[in-house]
Each structure stands twice: as structure tokens, then as C-alpha cells.
Amino acid sequence: MALRGNLRDFTITQLLNLINLARKTGTLVVDGPSDTAHLAFRDGKLAYAQIGKTVTGLAVILHNANKLSSGQYKAIQQRASNISDKELGLLLINAGYLTKEDILTQLQLYFAGIVHRLFTWVEGSFHFENEMLPPDDRISVRLDLENLIIEGSRQLREWEQLQDEIPSLDMALKFTDRPGVNLRNVNLSVEEWRVVSYINPKNTIKQIANATKMNDLEIRRIVYGLLQAGLVEICRPEGASPAPQVRVFPTEDRDEQKSLVNRLISRIRSL
Amino acid sequence: MQTVKMVVTGPFSAGKTEFIRSVSEIDVVSTERKISTAAEKAVKEATTVAMDFGRITVDDDLVLYLFGTPGQKRFDFMWEILSEGMLGFIVMVDSTRPETFREARSILETFRAYAPTPYVVAANKQDKKDAWDPEDMRHVLRLDSKVKFLPCIATEKSSVKSILLELLYSILAEMERGEK
Ligand SMILES: Nc1nc2c(ncn2[C@@H]2O[C@H](COP(=O)(O)OP(=O)(O)OP(=O)(O)O)[C@@H](O)[C@H]2O)c(=O)[nH]1
Ligand SMILES: [Mg+2]
Numbered sequence: 001m002a003l004r005g006n007l008r009d010f011t012i013t014q015l016l017n018l019i020n021l022a023r024k025t026g027t028l029v030v031d032g033p034s035d036t037a038h039l040a041f042r043d044g045k046l047a048y049a050q051i052g053k054t055v056t057g058l059a060v061i062l063h064n065a066n067k068l069s070s071g072q073y074k075a076i077q078q079r080a081s082n083i084s085d086k087e088l089g090l091l092l093i094n095a096g097y098l099t100k101e102d103i104l105t106q107l108q109l110y111f112a113g114i115v116h117r118l119f120t121w122v123e124g125s126f127h128f129e130n131e132m133l134p135p136d137d138r139i140s141v142r143l144d145l146e147n148l149i150i151e152g153s154r155q156l157r158e159w160e161q162l163q164d165e166i167p168s169l170d171m172a173l174k175f176t177d178r179p180g181v182n183l184r185n186v187n188l189s190v191e192e193w194r195v196v197s198y199i200n201p202k203n204t205i206k207q208i209a210n211a212t213k214m215n216d217l218e219i220r221r222i223v224y225g226l227l228q229a230g231l232v233e234i235c236r237p238e239g240a241s242p243a244p245q246v247r248v249f250p251t252e253d254r255d256e257q258k259s260l261v262n263r264l265i266s267r268i269r270s271l
Numbered sequence: 272m273q274t275v276k277m278v279v280t281g282p283f284s285a286g287k288t289e290f291i292r293s294v295s296e297i298d299v300v301s302t303e304r305k306i307s308t309a310a311e312k313a314v315k316e317a318t319t320v321a322m323d324f325g326r327i328t329v330d331d332d333l334v335l336y337l338f339g340t341p342g343q344k345r346f347d348f349m350w351e352i353l354s355e356g357m358l359g360f361i362v363m364v365d366s367t368r369p370e371t372f373r374e375a376r377s378i379l380e381t382f383r384a385y386a387p388t389p390y391v392v393a394a395n396k397q398d399k400k401d402a403w404d405p406e407d408m409r410h411v412l413r414l415d416s417k418v419k420f421l422p423c424i425a426t427e428k429s430s431v432k433s434i435l436l437e438l439l440y441s442i443l444a445e446m447e448r449g450e451k
Contacts, residue, residue: 003404005369008370009373018407022410165376165377167380168380170384176415234383248358260333263330263333
């Protein structure tokens with residue numbers, strides 16, 4: 001079903017978050033004001049990225065990253081301009097110029113750079129194509145999205161949106177028990193680590209802010225990043241005296257309360 | 272006569288009034304107004320300004336009241352008042368309007384902070400062809416797998432019934448947990 005919308009309502013970071021959590025495979029197509037971007041994913045990991053129509057070939061990427069000398073680059077342009085990236089990659093590995101890891105690392109950096117450029121897009125529409133995969137002749141990578149999501153979240157500055165995301169600082173935080181997330185593999189800033197060290201269902205966000213000497217905006221921004229990356233979730237503070245209990249049931253008696261709920265259930269069933 | 276209440280909340284035009292209308296035995300007492308701003312008018316004609324109010328009589332001495340909150344932010348001073356003493360709440364989300372998902376999440380967090388009562392979230396308007404897949408919405412709304420997130424068509428009574436029942440099952444489960 002439809003996975004489409006507008007960048008004004010969904011940031012690129014939020015989309016990456018969705019793709020990461022849902023472990024999606026397919027291509028996110030973003031139509032910006034002047035260019036179209038394609039980000040391809042496999043099982044929730046970035047496989048390939050491209051902005052605009054012209055494809056930047058492997059030779060150019062490696063040359064720009066100083067992994068190929070100008071001489072090598074020229075030679076490739078002259079003698080091997082018609083071969084695919086995959087073939088070129090094999091050639092370079094077999095010739096002993098580069099290792100497979102060198103090539104994959106450079107591509108990852110290049111694709112991550114494209115995602116960084118996308119973070120600055122605020123206008124545009126997007127849609128996700130389940131069937132669309134990177135072109136066959138291109139080399140694809142498997143880049144975890146968590147770090148990109150954290151980096152993207154750091155750029156969210158708008159107070160109003162942060163207020164929406166985290167309306168109450170009286171709630172607490174706990175680590176998600178989502179399998180596959182390992183805090184050690186995520187590049188947290190010093191500030192983020194400080195907050196992380198206080199995460200515990202007993203501490204409200206406000207208390208964490210006090211302990212780390214952060215103002216409302218700073219703490220919201222950091223909590224937002226951690227939420228986006230799926231590392232933590234909001235919960236009610238443990239051990240806090242429950243909110244002054246307004247009368248919910250017309251009776252104090254436990255059994256009567258239960259009977260009342262059961263009566264409600266039968267009545268609704270009979271509607 | 273004993274009374275209990277549930278609250279139906281969610282962003283502007285999510286289908287709160289429709290939801291209550293589908294099961295209430297009285298005509299829903301709606302405080303609807305014709306919409307003034309052009310942007311909102313593009314979505315619909317009338318909006319709830321204070322609350323909706325529906326009723327289901329259970330038996331001779333028990334009545335369930337359903338309160339719908341106004342969806343527009345400028346009436347959110349009503350939320351806390353309406354949420355007082357609720358047995359549980361339902362957050363409605365319009366599956367066809369991704370631009371409202373962020374607000375839905377914010378409303379959910381706000382209500383969660385008011386009271387530790389059980390709740391369910393409804394992915395409404397699933398009959399429309401541009402509706403988002405509930406699984407995608409679950410991630411965007413950041414609902415963990417323990418939260419009941421149910422597909423819904425507020426115009427269909429059977430769908431509304433099943434959502435109310437799921438909420439009641441959660442309330443019962445919560446009571447049983449509390450006893451241990
Ligand atoms: N197709 C379809 N339309 C629906 C559904 N639920 C609600 N609608 C329509 O969506 C529009 C908005 O529904 P309302 O019930 O007025 O929404 P609301 O949440 O009360 O809106 P506010 O009070 O303005 O915040 C109305 O035109 C409804 O008829 C549904 O499940 N399917
Ligand atoms: Mg209404």
C-alpha cells in the first residue's frame with residue numbers, strides 16, 4: 001500500500017528510521033525542487049544512492065577519494081571506459097591496486113555523503129518502490145542506518161517540532177529491547193553518552209536534564225535523536241507516585257470493577 | 272446509576288466523531304462548527320470544537336459515555352479536562368494523511384502523560400485506497416509491539432465494536448495484572 005508523502009511532514013531522517021525499523025527492501029525516490037534522489041535499501045540497510053540522472057562511476061569516486069592516482073584514473077578512462085563498475089572493481093582487486101574492503105568503504109562513504117546532502121532538502125515529495133532495486137551492474141553495499149539517523153536527528157533544530165515529539169519531560173526513558181541494535185556500534189557524541197548514562201525508567205527526562213545540566217531544548221534534541229534511532233522509548237516513570245487517582249470506577253471493590261468491565265464487554269459484543 | 276467513560280482522541284479529521292456516531296445510541300451531541308480557515312476547509316466542512324458526546328446503555332444501572340476530543344490544537348485545553356477519570360482511551364489516526372502522523376504521536380504521548388490508563392491506537396479509514404499500511408504506520412507512530420494498533424473503518428459499526436472490545440480486554444488484563 002501507499003508509502004508516499006511530503007518532506008514537509010516527514011524528514012529524511014524519519015523515513016530512514018521507518019526503513020530501518022521495518023527492514024525494508026526497495027527504493028526511496030525523493031523528488032526535490034531541482035533534483036531527484038534514489039536511495040536503495042536491502043533489509044533496512046542502505047545499498048545504493050544517487051542524486052540526479054548522471055551516475056557517478058566507481059573510477060570517479062575512487063579518484064576523488066585519492067584511492068586512484070590521476071595516472072591510474074586516466075588509464076581507466078582511456079582503456080576501460082566501457083566496463084561496468086562491478087567489472088572495474090574486480091579488475092582493480094585482481095591487479096592488487098585495492099582490496100575489496102577499500103572499494104566498499106569508499107562507496108559507503110560516498111553514499112553516506114549523498115544521504116547527508118538529502119538531509120538539507122526540506123521541500124519535495126517522496127515515494128517508496130518495493131520492487132525497485134539498484135541497477136545490476138552497480139556495486140551495492142550494506143550500510144547500517146543507525147548512524148545516519150542519529151546524524152540527521154542532530155540537525156533537527158526546530159523547537160516547535162521537538163516540543164511535538166516530546167510533549168512531556170515528566171516521562172522517563174528506557175532502552176528498547178529491539179534485537180539487532182547495539183549501542184556500541186552507534187557513534188554517539190559526548191553529550192548523547194551523558195544522557196544515555198542516566199537512562200533508566202526511574203529517571204524522568206527532566207531529572208536527566210538537571211543531572212546533565214541541559215536546558216529543555218538541548219535535552220529534547222538529544223532524546224529525539226535516541227528515539228529516532230530506535231535506541232530508547234518513552235515510558236512512565238517507575239516508582240513515581242501514580243497521578244492523583246481520579247475516580248475511574250464508580251466502585252472501590254475489585255470484583256465489582258471486574259464485573260463492570262465484563263458487563264461492558266458483553267454489551268458491546270451485542271451491539 | 273453508575274457511569275464510566277472512555278475518550279476518543281486524535282488529530283483533526285481523524286474520524287473521532289464518526290467513530291462515536293457509529294455506536295452511540297443517542298445522536299452524538301457534537302459541538303461542531305463550520306470551518307473557517309481555507310486550509311482546513313479543504314479537508315472537511317465541520318469540526319468538533321469542545322467535544323463529542325455519545326452514550327451506550329449497558330444495563331439498568333450502568334452507562335458508558337464516549338467523549339470525543341476536539342482535534343484542532345487550539346482546543347487542546349479541553350483534553351486534560353476530558354481525560355479525567357477515563358477508563359481508557361482510543362487514539363484515532365487517519366491512515367491516508369501522513370502529514371498528521373507526527374501530531375497523532377504527540378497527542379498519544381500527551382494523553383499517556385495524563386494518566387496510566389490502557390489505550391489502543393486505531394489506523395482509521397483503511398477502506399480508502401491511499402491508506403498507509405498499518406505496519407509502516409506503527410513504526411512512524413513509534414508504537415512498540417505491545418501496543419494494540421488496529422485497522423479501523425469508523426463508518427462501520429463492526430469495526431468500531433472490535434476496537435472498543437480490544438480496549439476493554441486491555442483494561443481487564445491490566446486489572447488482573449494489578450492483582451498479582
Ligand atoms: N472513508 C472513510 N471516511 C471516514 C472514516 N472515518 C471518518 N471518515 C470521514 O472523515 C471525515 C472526518 O471525520 P470526523 O469524524 O468528522 O473527524 P473528527 O476526528 O471528528 O474531526 P475533528 O472533530 O474536526 O477533529 C468525515 O467526512 C467522515 O465521514 C472511515 O473509516 N472511512
Ligand atoms: Mg469531530
